[in-house]
Amino acid sequence: MRVFISADLEGISGVVHAEHTRRDGREHDLARRLMTAEVNAAIEGALAGGAGEVVVNDSHGTMRNLLPDLLHPKAQLITGSPKPLSMMEGIDDGAYCCAMFVGYHARMGQPGVLSHTYHGAVVREVRLNGRAMGETGINAALAGYFGVPVTLVTGDDRVCREAADLIPGIVTAPVKHARTRFSARCLHPQAACALIRARAEEAVRAKVEPLVLAQPVTLELSFLHSGQAEAVAGLPGVEMLDPVTVSFTGDMLQTFRVLRALLTLAASV
Numbered sequence: 001m002r003v004f005i006s007a008d009l010e011g012i013s014g015v016v017h018a019e020h021t022r023r024d025g026r027e028h029d030l031a032r033r034l035m036t037a038e039v040n041a042a043i044e045g046a047l048a049g050g051a052g053e054v055v056v057n058d059s060h061g062t063m064r065n066l067l068p069d070l071l072h073p074k075a076q077l078i079t080g081s082p083k084p085l086s087m088m089e090g091i092d093d094g095a096y097c098c099a100m101f102v103g104y105h106a107r108m109g110q111p112g113v114l115s116h117t118y119h120g121a122v123v124r125e126v127r128l129n130g131r132a133m134g135e136t137g138i139n140a141a142l143a144g145y146f147g148v149p150v151t152l153v154t155g156d157d158r159v160c161r162e163a164a165d166l167i168p169g170i171v172t173a174p175v176k177h178a179r180t181r182f183s184a185r186c187l188h189p190q191a192a193c194a195l196i197r198a199r200a201e202e203a204v205r206a207k208v209e210p211l212v213l214a215q216p217v218t219l220e221l222s223f224l225h226s227g228q229a230e231a232v233a234g235l236p237g238v239e240m241l242d243p244v245t246v247s248f249t250g251d252m253l254q255t256f257r258v259l260r261a262l263l264t265l266a267a268s269v
């Protein structure tokens, strides 16, 4: 059994501020250490639950956050950026029994810790087939396209609720409770790791269906301002719905890759 882990940073216990998440943040190295420990806890749980192989994809910012020398020796690490499937790079390799999302956060517009959807300075909302989705939903839908169920989400209580609303039967590990977008009541790092280890072991065996969206998938992407929509207007297959919203329709893999490209273009203005 092979397990895929996508690891983000905003949902790690103790992380609440850009000083933790930005490359040049003064508390970034601390956050990287905490992130590595939580990912190790998920790996330990997956192995205890019967996984023979674990591949971890570093999914935050530079995608060079996890500390390779401190990572569990039985796991393999996909590190670096850019990569075609971004936060889900490697999910198309085949033969994964399940995927786990560690350190995830709520979508933009929700009151979770450091909530955003892919790019906090670009995205107001993403809808797939009419349903608002954050990184949890979008990435789970891509995993679903490849037949892989997401069985575990860890992060604050808000992202855990978001995941449970979307994916029946998903196992969650709330390692902190959001007070505001920039504050939280956090489990001690050791308690957070113990919770993740236990829930990951359970998640390997959890009966969860892959999140498969009806094809073709329609993406509606609302930007923060009209200049960002103007930056992508007129591209083949991209339709303007209103001054800040564009749409695209394709299969889930095309839709995911077009979304990534639209965000990169829109972020350039």
Ligand SMILES: [Zn+2]
Pocket: 008, 009, 010, 105, 118, 135
């Ligand atoms: Zn993220």
